[in-house]
Amino acid sequence: MLRNRLAKIVATLGPATDTTEAITALYESGADVFRINAAYSDNASNAVLIARVREAITDESQPVGTIWDLPGLKMRIGGFKDGSATLVAGATFTLDQSPEDGDETRVYLSSPEAFAHTRVGDVLRLDDGRLTLRVTEVTLFRLSTTVVAGGELSANKAILFPNVPVPTAEVSSRDAESLQAALDAGTDWIAASANGSLDVVRDLQRLIGGRARLMVKIDSKDMLDQLQAVLDLADGLFLARGDLGSRMPVEMIPNAQKDTILAAREAGKPAIVAAQMLESMVGDPTPTRAEASDVCQAIYDGADAVTLSAETAVGDYPIDSVAMMERLIMSAETDDFDTAVGRALVARSDDGSKVETIGGAISNAAVSVSNELQACAIVVHTSSGSTARRVARLRPGRPILCLTDMEETRRYMTVVCGVHPLHMPSLSSWKEVVEVAVKAAQEQQLGEAGEVIVITAGMPWGASGSTNILRVATL
Numbered sequence: 396m397l398r399n400r401l402a403k404i405v406a407t408l409g410p411a412t413d414t415t416e417a418i419t420a421l422y423e424s425g426a427d428v429f430r431i432n433a434a435y436s437d438n439a440s441n442a443v444l445i446a447r448v449r450e451a452i453t454d455e456s457q458p459v460g461t462i463w464d465l466p467g468l469k470m471r472i473g474g475f476k477d478g479s480a481t482l483v484a485g486a487t488f489t490l491d492q493s494p495e496d497g498d499e500t501r502v503y504l505s506s507p508e509a510f511a512h513t514r515v516g517d518v519l520r521l522d523d524g525r526l527t528l529r530v531t532e533v534t535l536f537r538l539s540t541t542v543v544a545g546g547e548l549s550a551n552k553a554i555l556f557p558n559v560p561v562p563t564a565e566v567s568s569r570d571a572e573s574l575q576a577a578l579d580a581g582t583d584w585i586a587a588s589a590n591g592s593l594d595v596v597r598d599l600q601r602l603i604g605g606r607a608r609l610m611v612k613i614d615s616k617d618m619l620d621q622l623q624a625v626l627d628l629a630d631g632l633f634l635a636r637g638d639l640g641s642r643m644p645v646e647m648i649p650n651a652q653k654d655t656i657l658a659a660r661e662a663g664k665p666a667i668v669a670a671q672m673l674e675s676m677v678g679d680p681t682p683t684r685a686e687a688s689d690v691c692q693a694i695y696d697g698a699d700a701v702t703l704s705a706e707t708a709v710g711d712y713p714i715d716s717v718a719m720m721e722r723l724i725m726s727a728e729t730d731d732f733d734t735a736v737g738r739a740l741v742a743r744s745d746d747g748s749k750v751e752t753i754g755g756a757i758s759n760a761a762v763s764v765s766n767e768l769q770a771c772a773i774v775v776h777t778s779s780g781s782t783a784r785r786v787a788r789l790r791p792g793r794p795i796l797c798l799t800d801m802e803e804t805r806r807y808m809t810v811v812c813g814v815h816p817l818h819m820p821s822l823s824s825w826k827e828v829v830e831v832a833v834k835a836a837q838e839q840q841l842g843e844a845g846e847v848i849v850i851t852a853g854m855p856w857g858a859s860g861s862t863n864i865l866r867v868a869t870l
Contacts, residue, residue: 397794397815397839397840397841398425398427398721398815399725400721400724400725400728401724401728401790401792401794401812401813402694402698402699402700402701402724402727402728402812402813403427403428403699403700403701403809403810403811403812404425404426404427404428404700404701404702404703404717404720404721404724405426405427405428405429405430405462405667405669405700405701405702405703405810406421406426406428406429406430406702406703406707406713406717407429407430407431407432407702407703407704407705407706407707407708408429408430408431408444408448408707408708409432409435409705409707409708409709410708410709411707411708411709411710411711411713412707412708412713413444413447414447415447415450415451416451417713418447418448418451418452419451419452420714421707421713421714421717422451422452422457422459424714424717424718424721425717425718425720425721426707426717427458427459427460427700427809427810428459428460428461428462428584428700428809428810429444429448429459429460429461429462430461430462430463430464430586430702430704431444431445431461431462431463431464431582432464432704432708433463433464433465433466433573433576433577434464434466434467434469434471434551434553435551435708438572438573438576439576441463441573441576441577441580442576442577442579442580445461445463445577445580445581445582446580448461449581455805455817455818456817456838456839458805458806458808458809458815458816458817459806459809460583460584460806460807460808460809460810461582461583461584461806462582462583462584462585462586462610462810463573463577463580463582463584463585463586463607464586464587465570465573465574465577465585465586465587465588466569466570466573467567467570467587467588467590467612468567468570468588468590469553469554469555469588470504470505470506470509470553470554470555470556470559471551471552471553471554472490472497472502472503472504472521472548472550472551472552472554473494473496473497473502473503473504473505473550473551474496474497474503474550474551475496475497475498475502475548475549475550476496476497476498477498478549478550479547479548479549479550480497480498480499480502480547480548481499481545481546481547481548482499482526482542482545482546482547482548483499483542483545484542484543484544484545485541485542486499486500486541486542486545487500487531487539487540487541487542488500488501488502488528488540488541488542489501489502489537489538489539489540490502490503490504490509490537490538490540490554491503491504491536491537491538492504492505492507492510492536492537502548504538504554506559508559508560509538509554509556509559510533510534510535510536510537510538511535512556512558512559512560513530513533513538513556513558513559514530514533514558515530515531515532515533516529516530517529517530517556517557517558518530518543518557519538519540519554519555519556519557520554520555520641521548521552521553521554521555522546522548522549522552522553523553523637523638523640523641523670523671524555524637524640524641525544525546526542526544526545526546526548527542527543527544528540528541528542528543529541529543549709553638555641555642565594565595565598566595566598566599566602570587571602574587574599574602574603575602577607578603578606578607582607583607583608583803583806583807583809584607584608584609584610584630584631584807584810585599585603585607585608585609585610586610586611586612586633587599587609587610587611587612588611588612588614588635588638589611589612589618589625590615591615591617591618592617593621593624593625593628596609596611596625596628596629597628599611600628600629607807608630608631608807609629609630609631610629610630610631610632610633610665610667611625611628611629611631611632611633612632612633612634612635612638613625613632613633613634613635613639613651613655614635614638614639614642615638615639615642615643616642616643619639619651619654619655622654622655622658623658623662626658626659626662626664629664630664630665630807631659631664631665631666631667631699631810632655632658632659632664632665632666632667633666633667633669634651634652634655634656634666634667634668634669634698635669635670636648636651636652636668636669636670636671637669637670637671638670639651640670649692652668652693652696653696656668656696656697656698657697659699660697660788661788663781663784663785663787663788664784665699665700665784665810665811665812666697666698666699666700667698667699667700667701667702667810668693668696668698668700668701668702669701669702669704670702670704671686671689671704672686672689672690672693672701672702672703672704672706672720673686673690673703673706673716673719673720674686674704674705674706676706676710676712676715676716676719677705677706677709677710677711677712678710678711679712680712680715681719682719687723690720690723690724690727691723691724691726691727694723694724694727694728695727697790697812698812699787699810699811699812700810700812701720701724703716703717703720753863754781754782754785754853754863755785757782757851757863757864757865758782758785758786758789758851759785759789760865761773761775761786761791761849761851761865762786762789762791764849764865764867765791765793765849766791768847768849768867770793770846770847770848770849770867771793771794771836771841771842771843771846771847771848771870772793772794772795772796772836772839772841772842772848772849773786773791773793773794773795773796773848773849773850773851774795774796774798774832774835774836774848774849774850774851775795775796775797775798775850775851775852776798776799776819776822776828776831776832776850776851776852776853777797777798777799777804777853778799778800778801778804779801779804780797780799780801780804780807780808780811780816782851782853783795783797783808783811783814783816784808784811784814786851787811787812787813787814790812790813791813793813794813794815794839794841795813795814795815796815796817796832796835796836796839796841797814797815797816797817798817798819798828798831798832798835799816799817799818799819800818800819800820800821800822801818802818804816805817805818815839817835819831819835825852825864825866828850828852829850829866829868832848832850832868833848833868833870836848836870837870842870843870844870845869845870846869846870847867847868847869847870848867848868848870849865849866849867850865850866850867850868851864851865851866852864852866
């Protein structure tokens with residue numbers, strides 16, 4: 396199913412959408428990639444969701460990807476008797492070590508370090524900073540607080556403590572177990588917090604061992620300050636604006652978003668924007684005007700994909716949320732699409748810097764030729780997907796068909812803006828590449844007879860990183 400847009404939609408699965416039928420409906424409404432937030436369920440249940448995605452979309456002409464989001468080192472509260480509780484500003488609320496389900500007055504918190512390091516006067520943030528508590532009394536087993544900003548609080552939400560040290564030197568045992576389950580389930584992407592440490596990124600890549608792609612979360616100022624170093628190690632970036640906004644002044648988030656996306660684009664790696672994009676649609680059938688503008692701004696900034704979290708995981712209108720996200724993306728892409736980041740990339744490329752690879756030069760040329768000839772598509776024959784990513788970073792404004800003989804490449808390319816990946820058998824001649832490219836463009840209804848496509852490929856055939864040929868063909 397070739398979308399009528401370029402940016403991708405990531406839909407988070409949860410209790411509202413954990414059936415094969417719901418996943419199919421989400422895909423048909425516009426979801427391109429399905430995210431599993433591993434913090435909210437056990438590994439076996441999360442693996443079942445990966446399997447259900449594969450069961451729901453079996454047609455190879457309908458590419459779909461999966462992201463397994465590791466739990467991370469976040470401290471989380473326990474459950475509630477009624478599934479959630481409403482905290483009222485000014486009321487007293489207690490965090491304790493009694494494992495019983497909570498209510499409007501208390502909730503379970505299992506982390507002993509929180510009780511050891513918290514001080515009276517500390518401000519605690521829950522649910523991406525939407526709710527805040529001020530600590531009034533501390534014992535070894537109980538934290539008494541006053542609700543500063545209230546609202547509905549559901550089970551297992553993360554809670555941030557300002558003075559509790561977070562270990563950063565290694566992958567936690569919980570993340571390591573979750574990672575192994577994700578790899579065994581065959582997920583395409585791993586999203587993970589590195590806790591501000593490049594050593595954690597290296598360890599994650601070592602543990603993954605090439606069985607999936609790693610998307611590192613930009614969730615703190617430490618990670619923002621190391622964007623280039625992170626990109627040297629990671630395969631993509633996941634802008635976790637909720638965590639980021641809880642750890643740094645909120646007015647800095649828009650610039651952080653632009654900086655993250657631009658750095659990823661320069662590296663030719665995907666960047667996903669997440670958190671609170673259409674949050675009001677958890678309970679309402681339409682978003683706020685501010686949320687609509689937020690989604691469009693992420694597209695203007697050049698994001699490869701935008702994410703729905705609670706909207707599709709637990710919301711009342713998951714299908715409507717995806718459909719609305721699609722409409723917003725399509726509207727943004729018709730409005731002088733990608734001008735800001737595109738100009739920034741052009742400005743940086745005009746400073747005399749040299750293209751480092753033949754594949755990079757061919758990718759630039761393919762976009763230039765497609766613009767001059769008003770080609771209906773760019774077709775990239777690739778094993779690793781690197782050439783398709785190089786073309787995509789320039790946002791040619793037309794579909795990019797990625798023809799690959801590697802199934803894992805087909806699936807992980809689903810997050811890259813403008814790329815429609817198709818699995819093709821190994822090809823052994825330039826004539827075969829052209830014939831298959833023309834046929835694929837026709838089957839995907841990318842253009843009328845007489846229109847042109849621009850094709851890139853490489854010799855020797857099947858060798859990763861060998862792109863060195865550009866050809867124009869007529870449909």
